[in-house]
Amino acid sequence: MLESASGARILMDPLPLNLGYTPPADLRADAVTISHDHPDHTNVALLQGKPRVLRGLTADKKGWIRIDERVKDITVRSVGVYHDRKRGAEQGLNTVFIFETGGVRIAHLGDLGHPLTDQQISDIGSVDVVLVPVGGGQTVDAQEAIHVVDQIRPRLIVIPMHFKTEASTSKDLAPVEAFIAGRPNVRREKTNRIAVTGLRYKPSAEVVVLGYK
Numbered sequence: 001m002l003e004s005a006s007g008a009r010i011l012m013d014p015l016p017l018n019l020g021y022t023p024p025a026d027l028r029a030d031a032v033t034i035s036h037d038h039p040d041h042t043n044v045a046l047l048q049g050k051p052r053v054l055r056g057l058t059a060d061k062k063g064w065i066r067i068d069e070r071v072k073d074i075t076v077r078s079v080g081v082y083h084d085r086k087r088g089a090e091q092g093l094n095t096v097f098i099f100e101t102g103g104v105r106i107a108h109l110g111d112l113g114h115p116l117t118d119q120q121i122s123d124i125g126s127v128d129v130v131l132v133p134v135g136g137g138q139t140v141d142a143q144e145a146i147h148v149v150d151q152i153r154p155r156l157i158v159i160p161m162h163f164k165t166e167a168s169t170s171k172d173l174a175p176v177e178a179f180i181a182g183r184p185n186v187r188r189e190k191t192n193r194i195a196v197t198g199l200r201y202k203p204s205a206e207v208v209v210l211g212y213k
Helices: 118-124 142-152
Strands: 009-012 031-034 052-055 068-071 074-082 093-101 104-108 129-133 157-161 186-188 206-209
Touching: 031 093, 074 118, 093 118, 118 142, 129 142
Parallel strands: 009 031, 031 052, 104 129, 129 157, 157 206, 186 206
Antiparallel strands: 068 074, 074 093, 093 104
C-alpha cells in the first residue's frame, strides 16, 4: 500500500487469503494496481468500497494497457515487461507501475522475470524507491534482482518482496538472505510500514526488509 501525505491510498497486487498472510481488516484504498492477472496478485475483493482498478494487461492478457493517470495527489504510469525470461512465452506479461507523490518516485516491479532492456530502463526512468521480487521461482532470483536494482539505480531505498518467510505457504520461493548477503546499508524493520521523503541523501540506496505483520 502506498499512502501519500494527503491520505491518498493505492494498493498494489492484492494477495489472496491462502498464502499465509493475514491482511488488515476493513482495508480501503482509492485505487488498486494489478501488474498481471495471476490469482495471487488480483484479489480486488480484499478492499472495501469501489476503488479504481488499474490493470496493466489487456483483457486477453496478450498486451499491455498504457496507464498514465492521477489518483488524487499520486500520479501513476506503467511500463510493460515480462513474467519470464522468454518474452512471456512461459508465464505471460507483467507490468511495472511507477508512482510519484510529494516529489518521490516509486517503482513496483510486480512479478518481473528477466533483466531489463535499455528501452525498459529508459521508460521506467529515475526512481527513488524500488520494490523488487528477489525469491526466484517464477520471478527473478536474488542475483538477477541485484542486477535489476543496479540497472534501475534507485536513489533512496530498495524494498525486497516475493520471498520465503515463516508465514508463506509458497514452496518455490527462496528467503531474502541471498539478496541481502554481503550488501552494505541493509536495515531490517519489525514493522510493515516505512516513511519516505526525498530530502535525505545516501551514497547508495538503503535495502529495507519490511516485516509482514
